[in-house]
Amino acid sequence: MDDKLGSVLDPAYVAGLADLTMDELRARRAVCQSLEGVMSFRRRMAQGRLDIVGAEWRRREMGEESLDSAGSVAQLPDVLSEGFVQRSGARAAAVIDPDEAAMDTKELDAIVGPGVLASLAGLSDDELKEQIRRLSAYEQELSEHRRVLHERLDAFQAEITRRYQSGEASVDSLLS
Numbered sequence: 001m002d003d004k005l006g007s008v009l010d011p012a013y014v015a016g017l018a019d020l021t022m023d024e025l026r027a028r029r030a031v032c033q034s035l036e037g038v039m040s041f042r043r044r045m046a047q048g049r050l051d052i053v054g055a056e057w058r059r060r061e062m063g064e065e066s067l068d069s070a071g072s073v074a075q076l077p078d079v080l081s082e083g084f085v086q087r088s089g090a091r092a093a094a095v096i097d098p099d100e101a102a103m104d105t106k107e108l109d110a111i112v113g114p115g116v117l118a119s120l121a122g123l124s125d126d127e128l129k130e131q132i133r134r135l136s137a138y139e140q141e142l143s144e145h146r147r148v149l150h151e152r153l154d155a156f157q158a159e160i161t162r163r164y165q166s167g168e169a170s171v172d173s174l175l176s
Contacts, residue, residue, distance in 0.1 A: 005035055009148050017159040022169055029156035036149040043142040045105060049112050050135040056120040057128055111138050 007013060008031060017025065059065070111134045120128065163169035 008035055014152055014155045025156055025160055032149050032152045039142050039146045043139055046108055046135055046139040052117055053131050
């Protein structure tokens with residue numbers, strides 16, 4: 001976990017919201033939004049790799065032969081779209097800058113890198129199960145980070161809304 005994420009996940013990041021200026025509230029909310037986009041992207045990357053490794057596990061359990069690299073690549077669209085459900089949640093999907101930390105897959109690559117994905121057929125059942133376990137743990141960690149970030153976002157939004165409703169802040173100040 002990097003320092004920026006660690007500081008935002010710390011409960012102190014949302015302590016004393018009433019004492020912050022509107023600009024400080026908005027800036028902290030923007031940091032949370034950015035980090036949530038990065039965590040979301042990383043979680044989707046981990047889930048994609050988990051889907052690929054899981055598909056190999058299911059093939060083995062069904063007694064099917066493992067696919068070679070070309071066969072695995074040909075199956076990717078089916079594997080990655082299995083179980084895809086379009087969410088209709090209240091949160092809009094964040095647009096992230098790919099140069100931002102989102103494209104940094106070092107942590108994920110250390111768990112299950114592209115080389116491992118390309119050679120799943122060569123892994124033993126125990127090694128494959130270990131890859132699934134590690135990917136699942138990483139995906140759960142990212143999901144937990146996102147959950148906390150959503151709590152932070154809700155806290156900032158609630159404070160901003162409270163200020164507008166109480167008259168402490170004015171929409172006119174946004175327009176000037």
